[in-house]
Amino acid sequence: MARSKEFEENEVLLKALHLFWEQGYEKTSLQDLVEHMGIHRRSLYDTFGDKHTLFIKTMERYAKLTDATLKAEAQRGRTAKESIRLIFDYLIEAKGEQPIGCFFVNSATELAYRDPAVSELTNEGFSKEEQLLEGLIQQGQQAGEISANQEPSLLASSLHTTMIGIRVLRRTSADKKKLHQIANVSMSMLDK
Structure with a gap:
């Protein structure tokens, strides 16, 4: 007779995600995972x-969570620029039980250069974030609130690069005030 699972799969997957996020792949042992x-x-x-x-599997779960969270933040904005600002603010101010920084950024810097599966997932995740930004920029350009002097895809790539940098700096002792200033400079590219 087969034993029934004594745990909720989604719950323990999230626990593994948080442990990998905090410690990285290499530093997390099987015993660490079992205990956590x-x-x-x-x-x-x-x-x-x-x-x-x-x-x-934890990366795939993170992709879904991040995609939903960033879209929700963007939807709170009344304008495209406000939506982009809210995304920046979320990345800088994010609180809660999650580790600081970005699991994709951490995974990309630790493993993507030598692990094709990790590379593919981080590239997909980053691409979705850029697509979200590009869509907001296109909206803002059509509404006349964002400069149409640059291609939306280039602006999105530049903003996203700044967002990645902010996520890296969040893992250090970077001052949130400084991070907001960096976001402001990046956002100024959108000005007419």
């Missing part, structure tokens, strides 16, 4: 596969 997730090693293998497969 609160499951047996056999259950980890049966449900999620090996450590690498689990890591990829």
